[in-house]
Amino acid sequence: MDTGNKQPENEALAMKDDYLWDGSGEPDPDIQSLEALLGKFRHNGRTPVIPEIVRGSRWTLLSRRMRLSRSRDDSRCRGWPCYRDTEAGSRHTVL
């Protein structure tokens, strides 16, 4: 496990991996192939309905409500947060 990067020779080698690093430089066919294969496991990008932010004993109930909201709204939200602004200052209504 590397967490400190103390070996210059390895760093020098790593510097050659521009495509692996940020997608720049000459594309590496092996990496492109892996990206195409493994990309299907990527996070689905859906944002759940965020429950009202409160603290304390209501938490368990809100957690359950968040899960329920997520499953109920999956087909309706299509990956987008279901917020609607109300006129009441910064309050938001969950659709």
Added chain:
Amino acid sequence: MASRSGGRVSLVEAGLGHRPVRDQSASKVSEDLRRVDAARDGDRIAFGCLYDRYARMVHGVLLAKVPLGEVDDLVQDVFLLALRRLSTLRETGCLGAWLTAIARNLANDYHRRSVPEDQLADDISEDKFERGDPGADHQGTAAAILDVIKGLPEAYRETLILRLVEGMTGPEIAARTGMTHGSVRVNLHRGMQQLRGKLGPGLSHPGPGKEAT
């Protein structure tokens, strides 16, 4: 800040889509700080933006440690816990590292509850990959490769999954996880080196029955 259109929050503007993010500017960090403060004050949209910004990172960290089928639920658990404990976050600039730590802890908790089942699933798919099972379909091959990655040392596997699965760039990984650019770069390089060694040559030119190798 995320913009709104037709009552919805546009998250693309906040760099939350699946396109690579090339760097982490200071303005992004300050946006995070504002959103954390707003979320602490009860702003759910702000927390939703934080979710979108860090969900891929959390998903990748979890994917490196738990079975695929468990990851989505655990991502929710991480953010629920984060939401609950947001007021305890002292350094808001360390949000990514904080979320990473929560994700790792929940993954460890998961394994404390269900080690034997995971081990069985991992053994089966890796064996399938190594034998070049002719019945293995595209999905199966991808899953088998994922399991090979999950067999790498933790730092390499996590960084590689963030890069190859979640589509994050090195700078983005560094920015989200709080690791240094040097560490991410070396982990990517060494991890890829080990992965090539395990998968063998011809990774980009699949043969019959082993299309990904």
